[in-house]
Amino acid sequence: MVKIYVLRYGHRPSRDKRITTHVALVARAFGAHGFILSNVNDDTVVNSLKKVEERWGGSLHVETGVNPYSYVKNWKRNHGVVVHLTMYGIHIDEIIDEIRNTDRDILVIVGAEKVPRFFYEEADYNVAIGHQPHSEVAALAIFLDRYYRGRELHLSFPNAKIIIEPSPKGKKVRVIGEKEKKERRTKIQTR
Numbered sequence: 001m002v003k004i005y006v007l008r009y010g011h012r013p014s015r016d017k018r019i020t021t022h023v024a025l026v027a028r029a030f031g032a033h034g035f036i037l038s039n040v041n042d043d044t045v046v047n048s049l050k051k052v053e054e055r056w057g058g059s060l061h062v063e064t065g066v067n068p069y070s071y072v073k074n075w076k077r078n079h080g081v082v083v084h085l086t087m088y089g090i091h092i093d094e095i096i097d098e099i100r101n102t103d104r105d106i107l108v109i110v111g112a113e114k115v116p117r118f119f120y121e122e123a124d125y126n127v128a129i130g131h132q133p134h135s136e137v138a139a140l141a142i143f144l145d146r147y148y149r150g151r152e153l154h155l156s157f158p159n160a161k162i163i164i165e166p167s168p169k170g171k172k173v174r175v176i177g178e179k180e181k182k183e184r185r186t187k188i189q190t191r
């Protein structure tokens with residue numbers, strides 16, 4: 001199975017906590033396997049993600065304070081594919097089938113501040129989610145959704161403690177008992 005890791009470039013702890021947390025939450029909820037926070041450590045982001053995972057399940061691989069230059073070089077050395085999301089790239093509609101057809105792991109880079117030239121050049125694919133400026137959260141969500149063809153929206157995490165009972169009105173959440181947890185572990189289609 002192809003693994004998808006998300007690398008967040010340029011996180012500024014003073015102003016990006018919320019949006020970087022949302023990048024990590026989208027990575028988890030939309031079927032990525034790893035979240036890499038480059039250059040800095042930020043406990044707020046990691047703790048928010050862990051809190052969500054503790055209740056709703058999932059086990060995203062997380063690394064922080066990582067040098068993004070060597071991480072990308074290393075990813076490619078290990079035969080991984082590098083996708084950089086940028087409005088200047090090739091429109092997703094033109095390239096997503098080719099990306100989906102690779103059987104190599106994928107590193108998806110999203111920026112915060114200006115992304116250096118290095119990443120444009122090292123990327124196997126510079127992919128535009130349309131050619132208008134918007135948001136790293138939206139860009140990542142749409143990339144993963146197109147990659148998984150919407151199946152990720154049915155993801156279920158076997159280690160969840162609570163799950164939602166869909167309801168037309170109001171909020172229904174159910175706590176999962178130990179027996180059900182075991183059954184779910186064997187039954188659930190996670191991707």
Ligand code: SAM
Binds near residue numbers: 111
């Ligand atoms: N000003 C920054 C620059 O010039 O690189 C970009 C800031 S933008 C808010 C942050 C990130 O969102 C970008 O680095 C990119 O990853 C993502 N992004 C925004 N719009 C996008 C689009 N149309 N297609 C793909 N990614 C996009």
